[in-house]
Amino acid sequence: MTTLRAQKKRQTRKSILEAAIKLFTEKGFEQTSIEELAKVAGIGKATIYGYFATKQEIYLAFCEEEMDYVFRHMDEEVDPQAPLLEQIVALSMAQFDFVTANREFGRLFCREIAFPRESMADKSRELDARYLARVMEIIQRAQQRGELHEDADPLLALANFHAFYLLVISGWYGGYFATREMVATMLRALCRQSLIGWGEGDPGEVPDREIMDQIKAPFANLHLAEVDSQEDQE
Amino acid sequence: MTTLRAQKKRQTRKSILEAAIKLFTEKGFEQTSIEELAKVAGIGKATIYGYFATKQEIYLAFCEEEMDYVFRHMDEEVDPQAPLLEQIVALSMAQFDFVTANREFGRLFCREIAFPRESMADKSRELDARYLARVMEIIQRAQQRGELHEDADPLLALANFHAFYLLVISGWYGGYFATREMVATMLRALCRQSLIGWGEGDPGEVPDREIMDQIKAPFANLHLAEVDSQEDQE
DNA sequence: GGTCGAATTCGACCAGGGTCGAGACTGGTG
DNA sequence: CACCAGTCTCGACCCTGGTCGAATTCGACC
Structure with a gap:
């Protein structure tokens, strides 16, 4: 998918982000207007909204x-x-x-x-x-x-x-x-x-197992297999 | 200081707050415009800014x-x-x-x-x-x-x-x-x-006393005298 | 090469938060 | 009662985030 179109799109996105880094770092988030961002990125203001739905998203x-x-x-x-x-x-x-x-x-x-x-x-x-x-x-x-x-x-x-x-x-x-x-x-x-x-004595009954499991479900992937087989991700 | 002026001012503030309660509760914060707030409170939009510096402050x-x-x-x-x-x-x-x-x-x-x-x-x-x-x-x-x-x-x-x-x-x-x-x-x-x-064994050295005291200073008033002399504040 | 639909771009526009400055009101003073 | 200084008020305005629709560009398919 390295059509001219896709390439250009990536390029535009990149220049928005570059402008964002420059301006947010220089003047802060609130002080940077979308219009300014667009100008620095060399595109029209509305174009930005083709890449990010809100200012926060850019952030x-x-x-x-x-x-x-x-x-x-x-x-x-x-x-x-x-x-x-x-x-x-x-x-x-x-x-x-x-x-x-x-x-x-x-x-x-x-x-x-x-x-x-x-x-x-x-x-x-x-x-x-x-x-x-x-x-x-x-x-x-x-x-x-x-x-x-x-x-x-x-x-x-x-x-x-x-x-x-x-x-x-x-x-x-x-x-x-x-x-x-x-x-x-x-x-x-x-x-x-x-x-x-913190405590002294009996801290009361153990939390409900089922609900704890529910809570934990989405984190399954955090229990990275075996920790001792550390692969440094440089 | 119950001059006509001060009285009216209090009244205006109150009606802003009343309008806020009504509208925020009905439609939420973001969906309520300052202009609307002003209209319901029966005053001009700019007047609100004599009482609150920002919308968040009203909130x-x-x-x-x-x-x-x-x-x-x-x-x-x-x-x-x-x-x-x-x-x-x-x-x-x-x-x-x-x-x-x-x-x-x-x-x-x-x-x-x-x-x-x-x-x-x-x-x-x-x-x-x-x-x-x-x-x-x-x-x-x-x-x-x-x-x-x-x-x-x-x-x-x-x-x-x-x-x-x-x-x-x-x-x-x-x-x-x-x-x-x-x-x-x-x-x-x-x-x-x-x-x-959570732990087993020696949890390491005690935190720096001086800094902890600094941290705590502003909370002095939270250590309400004696708790057992509870005065119900109805 | 020509053509059509989809993706992309952007100028013009809208809505809403916040500001400004001119005027209206209050109340103290002589 | 007349006047002045400070306080309040508000319509008009500015700025900016976000939308819309028309124009343009791209590229797949004939």
Whole structure:
């Protein structure tokens, strides 16, 4: 399918994205108008809507590009043999640094990822799936090393740590944690305490098995076969 | 300061809010135009901007009104002597029900509360402070009853449970948890496991004391004197 | 090479959030 | 009562995200 037509289409899409990267990075999302974007991309405004349905969608595509960079960065940052706590914190903070490199940019990003509108849900799930997969790897390795209860549910652990990430970044935007250092400390404190456990005595009955299974079904592919046969994906 | 002027101003604000409640409830946020709002409130469009800087701000004021209702509901829902787990789940689910009564409405709400823009941060902190205060009460009572480690940090516990709330609601919007039941189950599972603890062995060093204190400073007023001298605020 | 339908492009347009500035109202002062 | 300064109000306007339909381009098939 390398007709002239398809080629051109890809080219146009690329130039929109390039314009987006340039302008969003330079002036931010809200300050960049579609018209401007079109001009820089060298096309008409309405043409853009042949490629993206909304401005937000352009934004998500833009994020996808940026993410590639972050993930490379993450791999350098995280030592797969370090204690679970350290790995989680390192990974989360790498993500945090990316997201908050530009405050407004990150807010948009978090909003779209954490509370996507229906039409974007797929896209946004896809975006953080990559991140979640990393966390899952960390958890599974940790469990194999015996850092987590043998019978702890890895998916639940994933949710647990992801929850903490959401919390600290939300806290950062809400002004509860003013500095990066506070964010990291809070994150570490939460993870640590959750490893110890909060409670005393009987924590009550086990969650309904059937529903938990329902919840888990879509994540089946996250349990990547065997973690110990690590294939570095460079 | 009950001059004619001030009176009228209050009246105008009130009629804007009334129009907002009517229209937002009837047609949703995005489907309501400022112009319409103005017409229903019986004033000019530009006048609204003398009272609220942006449409979102009107929205938050609207939410504040609605919240009153929710909080009354919550008190009926939550039994202060039930196990911690049950109380947390009941409270969170009450909040969840409120927020998701209308999907679009709730998304807006979550976005503004969890990732507020600078200009709204105060307002949005104020809005969820009331909710957080309830959670804190529950935690403190539980700790007095011995359901939490004596030396567990209540504020950290608050963050912990709030994180779970954020996670499940985000998961709901992301399409990970399709039904209310799944949300509740997930929440319960997370809370439960966090009471037991995830880990085995030494969880690493304690978080930096100084930074934790910094983080906590703004919450001083949440540690409401003594919880056992409960004054019902009807 | 010619022709027709589908895909692509874009100028013109619409709707809605937000601004501006001129005028109307209030209430304090001499 | 006359006047002025500050406050409110609102019609007209601007800007920008998004739509529409006509014109153009492409390429499959004769």
